[in-house]
Amino acid sequence: MVLPNILICGTPGVGKSTVVEQLVEATGWKSINVGQFAKDHGHICEQDEERNCGILDEDPLLDDLEEVQKNGGNIFEFHGSEMFPERWFSLVVVLKTDNKILYERLEKRGYTDAKIQENVSCEIMQVLEAEARQNYKPEVVEVVDSNTIEDIDNIVSVITNWINQQ
Secondary structure, three states: OOOOOEEEEOOOOOOHHHHHHHHHHHHOOEEEEHHHHHHHOOOEEEEEOOOOEEEEOHHHHHHHHHHHHOOOOEEEEEOOOOOOOHHHOOEEEEEEOOHHHHHHHHHHOOOOHHHHHHHHHHHHOOHHHHHHHHHOOHHHEEEEEOOOHHHHHHHHHHHHHHHHOO
């Protein structure tokens, strides 16, 4: 039996890495940070100086990730969900955070005011939630609040229970 794959997504600062780290610890599944994978495998085609981030070379990245995901048991971490084939994921979890909390988290990371405003606006407009709902079946998408340690613990518990039922 092939295990399912999970995608954890959301704007920067919502707690994706924390959730994924705890899920890996609880389940033994493999973590795939897509941004880091792209850097490690040469799938950054240029640098966006204004946003201080790399631009992905999506087709070769997806070709490499196709091989990674095919055996299942992976927890993917990425901001968005739209670039991935729908068939890859049995569960897409979109993390959301209160705008004030998100602002403070990004400020602590040293993000520029423009980058903070862009990410907070993305959260206000529910861009990543809409993207997930547009690209995946409703029963696959879960949108959850990630404001507190208790929220994160609950998210990890619910996903771990879901994994154990597969």
